[in-house]
Amino acid sequence: MPVWETVIRSIFAFTLMMLIARLLGKSTIAQMTYHDFVASITLGAITANIAFNDKISLWNLIASAITYTGIAYLLMALSLKNRRFRNWFSGKPTLLIQEGKILENNLRKLKISLDTLNQELREKDIFNIREVQYAVLELNGHLTVMRTPESMTATRKDLQLKVPSKQIFPIELIMDGKIIDNNLEQNHLSEEWLLAQVKKQSLSLDNVNYAVIGTDGTIYWDKVKDRIPNPIDTA
Template identity: 45%
Template structure:
């Protein structure tokens, strides 16, 4: 029994490693917003790696070969889906309309085994608490619901009011992390180091005093220092 412990440890490390590598190869789609095929793929990969980690009766190379074949199949399906619309529809499925022109399509709901209670629940998730306000509701291929409300219930936009939206906001840019300048971000986002130094001088700070500094989407600099000047932290035990 004791002799199996090292093998289980090695198997577990190996299973985690190949699962991580497979996820990196297949991309983020497999782990979020999953379609039916993605769910099957992820479940299968998990089952294979789980067996690899603790089922010592299975030879390691058999499990690794099975895992590689699964990853190859998933990659091939993803490639075909990207290149061919019919293949994409077959493997990922197609969106299903369950409310059209304010009318509930009972047949589509029955096909999907969708109940009225669950319909109302999903509408509430989309911040719609009155089904009479819904113009269109669609179940996407990943199971989420997209909702379009009737025009009279739609939120008012700046365009509706004729208000100029202003300049486009930029992404927040990390400039200092752990007391070190993030030179790459400064260069790629055309942020002047001179401007940053000036902002730090205005706060009587040096780069090494700063844990984290970021230029926000509004163009202002947010700075957090190592010394927080808090004598009684709320989370202190």
């Protein structure tokens, strides 16, 4: 197969997989349940064949990719509408620790060793298993932990500290030196207002790399030239 044909087929395969990923949605990528895992492995193999395998008809490979995409989409739709289907196709969360007690039978069913359980706990900064009241293995394979009351992190409310009356979602105004017009429009802010804020900082728009309204309502500014005398280089 000529090199140019391989390049074109690879670009087509990549584009096709991007379209499939967009169709199946972000939740499929993030959750990766049983049928999502099977679909992704299969579609990956089909896509590789589209790019390199000239022994199989390209149209047959495309038909196969579309068929598997349809199956994955149908299973996702059924799982959303029917809990019985969802439990069968996606599985259910499984308790591994209940009221501080390790459930050995559940560990054996899932083929999880105590070493693996301890590793998962350490990744959540839990080195003492006594601090765990409940541990649940979620559908996407992640471990969710509920600590015992005495080992939970204290909140501002617990410490009777002043809590901000209101917080807002951060609003990015400038990124990579470019004004984000959509964010201004959605939050009823004008470009004139933004330029006035830039001027208040004794800056020009050309010297602003990033600007965002934080959760407390104040604007964080990052300059293009930070003028740090000895920047740390981790490379």
